[in-house]
Amino acid sequence: MADWDPIAKVYDPLKAGSIDGTDVEPHDRAVWRAMSATYKPNKAVVGDPLLTLFVARLNPQTTEEKLHQVFSKYGDIQRLRLVRDLVTGFSKGYAFIEYKEERSVSRARREANKLVVDQHEVFVDFEQERTLRGWVPRRMGGGLGGKKESGQLRFGGRDRPFRKPINVGMEERRGWDRGRDRQDWGRHREDEKNNN
Template sequence: MESWHPIARVYHPLTAGSIDGTDTRPHDRAVERAIKASYVPPSVDNDPHLTLFVARLNPETTEKTLRKTFSKYGDIKQVNLIRDVVTGFSKQYAFIEFEEERSARRARAEADQSVIEEHIVFVDWECEHTLDGWIPRRLGGGLGGKKESGQLRFGGRDRPFRKPIVVQAIRDRGIERDRDGGIERDRDGGIDRSRDRGVDRDRDSGIRDKDREIERDRGRENRDRDRENRDRDRGIERDRDRGIDRDRDREIERDRVNDFNNN
């Protein structure tokens, strides 16, 4: 717990794929692909420690707009808006290098979640050359990701790690088993197994409660279905009785007319 931090200081795909950074097995194939990947960041002519990553831009936003917007935080050395090599359309993210570190820090603090041309933008440090072990998104790594894809990545500013829940075992060798079923001593490690039993009981109780709820729902559905069938049968019976009554009335009326005509 002492080494835990919400922001990753060293990148590892398995850790980034975990909500609290404690996973021991990959939860999706992209993580497996990233673990096996070997990636060397390309050389660049800018200073990564003075460069900000700006994402979620409006597709119509240009380098000129970005320079004008971020120049209020300090002098800008260069703006690199990433475009598709075939279409030339913006990929909606860019890298902005400042002349001074204090300007970059100020822009990171103030520009994140600001609005540029009707889009709320995300601003953070450039990770590819500043975070050891970095694997890009196209290889299954990266940070962030959309919930719809199911390939969420954690440990970045946009989605930091959640603090893990740590349950510390009791290691008192002097605790004796309570005859009433309270505590059991682990002779090897002094671990309190009663907590495990409590967890198992709670889990079993939860399963039983869920089964009871399912049975109640099924019983309710069956009762409703039986009620509907009874109502339908009663309706059919009532309609049949009405039909019989109408036929009887017609016969009586016909007999009366015949008697009248005969007389």
């Protein structure tokens, strides 16, 4: 318990699917998919992963120019990639921004999170694909965050950190067992009354 951290240091789909990281069985099919997935980071992605930010929840109308305008105030941008659908060319609502300096990345992550861009509050965090060991993307059942409506929330990230698990001590466990014994004894007495 001393080494507990609300942010995952290594990605484990089973833990990410649990609000406190203590689940022993997957609760949805996506977690099963992520556990059996063999994912390797995209080799076509260039740039330094430690200088790259992930920007999500973008307005579908937001352009590369608008992102460059908004995020260049935190430092010099090396590369900016707005992820688009290969067939339609429409924005998928997220982008990767690589800065030239580490202090620019830290500042942008700290100050740009929850910034409103084109009427949408954006989410900003470090890139996970190449920096978090064991990473499995959302399309394969992994990822972090998610929407409540989908029933597939993922925890352990900045957006939705793990909650500290409840540590059940021996005294509490003994009291619970005694309480259960009392319940069983009470049920036994009820059964005797009903049978007589």
